[in-house]
Amino acid sequence: MSLVKRPQRAVAFIAALAVAVGLSGCAGAAEPSPQSGEGADSTATLSLAVQSPPRSLDPVDLDAGQQAFVWSSIYDTLLYRDNEGEIQPNAASAWEWSEDGLTLTFTIRDGMTFSNGDPVDAEAVKATFERNTERTGQQQEKMQYVDAIEAPDAETVVLTFSTHDPAFIFNMTQDGGVISHPATVDEERTTTNPIGSGPYTLNTEKSVNGSSYVLERRDDYWNVDKYPFKTFTVKVLQDQTAALNALRSGQVDVASVPANQVSSVEGNGISTVFVPAISGAFINLADRGGVKEPALADVRVRQAINFALPREQMVKQLLFGAGQATDQLFNAKGSAYLEELEGYYDFDVDKAQKLMNEAGYADGFTLTMPSSPVSLNFEPTISQALADIGITVVWDAVPAGSANAAVATGEYPAFFATSAAVPPEREVVRQLQSAAQNPFSWHDPELDALIAAANDELDDEKRAEIYQDVNRYVTENALFAPLFYLGTTLGIKDGIERLGDGTTPFSTVRLYGVAD
Numbered sequence: 432m433s434l435v436k437r438p439q440r441a442v443a444f445i446a447a448l449a450v451a452v453g454l455s456g457c458a459g460a461a462e463p464s465p466q467s468g469e470g471a472d473s474t475a476t477l478s479l480a481v482q483s484p485p486r487s488l489d490p491v492d493l494d495a496g497q498q499a500f501v502w503s504s505i506y507d508t509l510l511y512r513d514n515e516g517e518i519q520p521n522a523a524s525a526w527e528w529s530e531d532g533l534t535l536t537f538t539i540r541d542g543m544t545f546s547n548g549d550p551v552d553a554e555a556v557k558a559t560f561e562r563n564t565e566r567t568g569q570q571q572e573k574m575q576y577v578d579a580i581e582a583p584d585a586e587t588v589v590l591t592f593s594t595h596d597p598a599f600i601f602n603m604t605q606d607g608g609v610i611s612h613p614a615t616v617d618e619e620r621t622t623t624n625p626i627g628s629g630p631y632t633l634n635t636e637k638s639v640n641g642s643s644y645v646l647e648r649r650d651d652y653w654n655v656d657k658y659p660f661k662t663f664t665v666k667v668l669q670d671q672t673a674a675l676n677a678l679r680s681g682q683v684d685v686a687s688v689p690a691n692q693v694s695s696v697e698g699n700g701i702s703t704v705f706v707p708a709i710s711g712a713f714i715n716l717a718d719r720g721g722v723k724e725p726a727l728a729d730v731r732v733r734q735a736i737n738f739a740l741p742r743e744q745m746v747k748q749l750l751f752g753a754g755q756a757t758d759q760l761f762n763a764k765g766s767a768y769l770e771e772l773e774g775y776y777d778f779d780v781d782k783a784q785k786l787m788n789e790a791g792y793a794d795g796f797t798l799t800m801p802s803s804p805v806s807l808n809f810e811p812t813i814s815q816a817l818a819d820i821g822i823t824v825v826w827d828a829v830p831a832g833s834a835n836a837a838v839a840t841g842e843y844p845a846f847f848a849t850s851a852a853v854p855p856e857r858e859v860v861r862q863l864q865s866a867a868q869n870p871f872s873w874h875d876p877e878l879d880a881l882i883a884a885a886n887d888e889l890d891d892e893k894r895a896e897i898y899q900d901v902n903r904y905v906t907e908n909a910l911f912a913p914l915f916y917l918g919t920t921l922g923i924k925d926g927i928e929r930l931g932d933g934t935t936p937f938s939t940v941r942l943y944g945v946a947d
Contacts, residue, residue, distance in 0.1 A: 491568030505627035508608035532595035553582035558613035690751035718844030733909035738783035762852035766895035795821020802826035806847035
């Protein structure tokens with residue numbers, strides 16, 4: 432097939448997704464070595480451009496995407512991930528599972544305070560966990576296996592689980608691990624200006640909600656030496672041209688740069704850094720039971736869709752090479768990834784059509800998917816690829832803010848989606864078990880047994896082997912149609928250093944340091 436090219440819109444997509452991915456990338460990246468201008472005495476500042484603002488700063492409604500630049504500065508998390516992807520102590524100085532994997536004990540660091548001076552202690556952590564459990568929101572699903580929460584003393588929190596949850600520790604490095612102020616968290620101010628436990632406070636006089644967030648470092652923060660920027664500003668610039676102009680004029684220090692504009696940005700105090708492919712794009716073939724679209728219940732149809740997609744061409748011509756084609760959902764930096772699965776669905780229209788014929792769909796069918804700003808630039812190529820095997824794709828325009836809700840209700844049998852790379856423990860929950868990605872509550876006994884075995888396995892290496900079996904099942908049964916992992920280029924002003932290599936996808940000021 433001939434690839435449908437829409438270069439300008441593709442550039443816009445790359446820039447948009449790059450802001451969400453490239454500016455972020457590594458939770459708790461490797462710490463910069465002590466150097467002049469860093470730590471509590473530093474007066475350095477940092478300003479970066481993002482595409483969208485946080486929808487809320489209430490802990491139950493936090494998103495782990497680029498919005499985290501703001502809230503991860505205001506709130507502390509119990510744990511964090513370093514540059515190698517290893518989980519490290521943070522507000523919790525230690526954690527330990529019981530031998531049966533059903534009891535988790537956190538030791539809370541002594542001497543921490545909220546921005547109003549109140550102590551950050553075990554009771555505050557307990558209260559946050561309880562609220563996350565009780566309130567409908569982003570965190571509730573992450574607490575689903577917790578049966579009991581106790582704080583026997585000011586430095587100890589004990590959680591009892593109904594079954595082992597291997598994703599829980601990872602969640603503690605992100606939004607699931609924030610610590611909120613119990614006395615004020617239910618007040619109206621929490622959504623826009625909460626009392627926080629983290630290294631920065633929001634300067635409301637200088638900030639404009641939804642547009643610009645000016646964060647000022649707390650010199651009384653327990654780990655202040657790891658935060659070299661006295662002021663950290665997050666500017667919301669949805670238009671990529673505006674973001675690049677802001678970078679060139681010095682209004683921001685960091686912004687994503689489209690692949691075809693790198694040479695025009697470099698120089699005059701700006702250098703570029705390429706962040707490898709870490710965020711995936713895929714078509715979720717969600718209606719595997721054929722509730723709304725019977726054809727998707729046939730594995731041969733799902734496999735045909737995979738064979739029909741020209742992944743390598745999409746990366747080359749639509750991403751300008753700033754990505755990596757893939758046939759598997761699990762990312763290359765994770766323990767579930769299998770090199771042997773790459774090429775499983777090499778582009779082959781004849782093979783795809785043969786599978787359609789065998790499944791009884793020689794004349795094709797119509798597949799309705801939601802159209803969103805993220806999918807828009809790839810829609811012509813996807814439509815043409817599937818049309819070549821008789822599938823007519825109807826893209827249903829959905830307001831940007833309503834796309835996730837529409838998908839979660841099961842309105843669409845398939846949909847385009849993107850996902851930041853996370854460990855398999857979290858990927859399995861997010862992609863195979865959550866309402867957002869499994870809206871039809873599809874289950875298969877073989878897959879369920881594999882996931883249950885992984886949950887029960889306490890040995891990391893043995894659990895990784897089980898997740899590799901999950902990966903084989905997901906790929907061979909074509910539960911998704913993976914497309915590519917996306918890399919991005921950042922424009923960075925002299926004096927600012929990008930830390931880490933994008934190993935873990937979390938938006939935090941700790942990704943940046945003061946250059947020598």
